[in-house]
Amino acid sequence: MYKCVVLLVLVTLQGSVIWSACDVCQSNGAACINQTSYNLCFGSSMPNTAQNFTCTDGLVCTDQPIICFQRSETPASCGDTDSCGQCAPNYVFACTSRSTFAFCFGSTKPTNVTGSCPAGYFCDASTQEICVIKTTDDSIICHLDEPSVV
Numbered sequence: 001m002y003k004c005v006v007l008l009v010l011v012t013l014q015g016s017v018i019w020s021a022c023d024v025c026q027s028n029g030a031a032c033i034n035q036t037s038y039n040l041c042f043g044s045s046m047p048n049t050a051q052n053f054t055c056t057d058g059l060v061c062t063d064q065p066i067i068c069f070q071r072s073e074t075p076a077s078c079g080d081t082d083s084c085g086q087c088a089p090n091y092v093f094a095c096t097s098r099s100t101f102a103f104c105f106g107s108t109k110p111t112n113v114t115g116s117c118p119a120g121y122f123c124d125a126s127t128q129e130i131c132v133i134k135t136t137d138d139s140i141i142c143h144l145d146e147p148s149v150v
């Protein structure tokens with residue numbers, strides 16, 4: 001019985017990856033301004049905007065304890081949403097949020113045939129697999145928590 005409870009908790013934790021948004025104080029004490037820059041919160045719930053910090057080359061602002069993390073390991077907490085709902089470059093599907101997608105069926109506009117990635121996966125418009133666990137340098141991620149209205 002005890003083992004079952006532990007297992008359940010583990011499974012639940014794994015499925016509850018909480019993605020943050022721009023300008024929101026995260027558990028690591030940083031609020032991402034955009035994909036590569038952040039403000040510190042200094043224990044407050046509001047970002048301190050007096051100083052802007054920028055991650056070093058190749059790193060992006062994340063909710064990981066070390067704040068700036070390799071882009072290939074963790075998608076940025078916040079960033080541009082230019083690719084959201086865009087069928088290009090594959091015209092097969094468009095990511096409508098970090099974890100949802102809509103099929104394009106060769107069109108430039110997504111259709112209303114939509115789907116969700118399994119827990120722990122996110123939508124990557126650069127890959128035929130649609131939903132992936134790890135990003136790559138070429139990843140095209142839609143930085144939205146909720147599906148964009150298309």
Ligand SMILES: *[C@@H]1O[C@H](CO)[C@@H](O)[C@H](O)[C@H]1NC(C)=O
Binds near residue numbers: 033034035036037052
């Ligand atoms: C991110 O924000 C910082 C601070 O405002 C700015 O200097 C930088 O150009 C921005 N980067 C991008 C990719 O928008």
Ligand SMILES: *[C@@H]1O[C@H](CO)[C@@H](O)[C@H](O)[C@H]1NC(C)=O
Binds near residue numbers: 049050052
């Ligand atoms: C930080 O970045 C924001 C947004 O780009 C900008 O408006 C602000 O002036 C910057 N602050 C400092 C201290 O550079």
Ligand SMILES: *[C@@H]1O[C@H](CO)[C@@H](O)[C@H](O)[C@H]1NC(C)=O
Binds near residue numbers: 112113
């Ligand atoms: C999708 O759009 C088509 C055509 O407009 C419509 O007939 C269909 O009911 C819609 N399906 C859903 C799931 O909204």
